[in-house]
Amino acid sequence: MDLGNHPTVESHSDGTVLTSAPQDTPVDRATAAARRVLEALLLTDRANANLERVAEELNGIAEHLEQHAPEVRERMVDMWSGEGVTRHDPVTGPENAIAPPLVLAGMADGSVRGEVTLTIPYQGPPGCVHGGVSALLLDHTLGVANAWAGKDGMTAQLNVRYHRPTPLFRPLTVQGRQESVDGRKIHTIGSITADGEVCVSVEGLFIDKKVPRPR
Numbered sequence: 672m673d674l675g676n677h678p679t680v681e682s683h684s685d686g687t688v689l690t691s692a693p694q695d696t697p698v699d700r701a702t703a704a705a706r707r708v709l710e711a712l713l714l715t716d717r718a719n720a721n722l723e724r725v726a727e728e729l730n731g732i733a734e735h736l737e738q739h740a741p742e743v744r745e746r747m748v749d750m751w752s753g754e755g756v757t758r759h760d761p762v763t764g765p766e767n768a769i770a771p772p773l774v775l776a777g778m779a780d781g782s783v784r785g786e787v788t789l790t791i792p793y794q795g796p797p798g799c800v801h802g803g804v805s806a807l808l809l810d811h812t813l814g815v816a817n818a819w820a821g822k823d824g825m826t827a828q829l830n831v832r833y834h835r836p837t838p839l840f841r842p843l844t845v846q847g848r849q850e851s852v853d854g855r856k857i858h859t860i861g862s863i864t865a866d867g868e869v870c871v872s873v874e875g876l877f878i879d880k881k882v883p884r885p886r
């Protein structure tokens with residue numbers, strides 16, 4: 672992808688935040704509220720007599736947002752301008768309601784890491800994180816690790832090993848690190864740990880390829 676100018680381990684200090692932490696802006700507050708709605712819908716009593724009204728009100732909000740939406744092409748240009756690269760993705764994006772969102776920092780040793788606690792919308796097995804969600808978090812984290820290392824690409828392979836169930840409702844540490852670069856091939860590894868134990872580990876092969884930003 673064309674990531675534009677972004678911090679790298681060569682140019683920035685230990686602990687540099689690489690993704691967009693949620694801010695106190697209307698769009699971030701609205702997205703946080705949507706995240707809260709997603710979770711509340713899963714948790715509320717199925718017999719809640721007001722669900723019909725909830726559906727009407729949520730559809731009303733969606734209609735309002737749709738009425739104020741520019742053409743998708745135009746919106747995409749705006750989305751990918753400036754800092755946009757980390758504001759809308761499904762892992763770290765504060766503007767994306769399906770993102771937890773995970774905040775990642777770059778370390779002086781070349782790794783990137785962040786902490787996140789996942790809740791009911793990300794459930795796979797009872798009380799545990801869905802394996803696809805873990806793969807999503809790690810794919811993106813490896814992508815950010817590549818950007819931090821200064822050579823990024825597109826995922827060609829992601830080999831995922833699930834060592835033990837990944838718990839919901841507990842702090843998880845997500846990390847990634849570029850291992851080596853061989854021409855256009857980039858090898859990157861990562862893991863999700865809970866209470867110091869590895870739940871998921873990945874090895875990724877990325878290929879250096881630039882997908883231009885919409886203009």
Ligand SMILES: CCCCCCCCCCCC(=O)SCCNC(=O)CCNC(=O)[C@H](O)C(C)(C)COP(=O)(O)OP(=O)(O)OC[C@H]1O[C@@H](n2cnc3c(N)ncnc32)[C@H](O)[C@@H]1OP(=O)(O)O
Nearest residue numbers: 674677678689756810811814815818825826827828878880
């Ligand atoms: C702070 C800002 C943060 C911002 C950070 C944001 C991070 C976002 C991270 C998101 C990451 C994603 O989800 S990316 C989206 C998911 N991935 C994709 O959609 C990729 C779809 N696939 C493709 O576009 C393509 O197949 C590519 C790019 C992977 C490769 O195509 P290509 O460019 O034509 O390259 P090609 O000539 O085929 O291959 C080049 C060399 O790589 C090898 N190769 C290619 N594919 C594979 C493969 N799957 N497995 C093994 N080897 C492979 C070839 O054999 C060849 O080796 P040799 O003959 O040279 O030895």
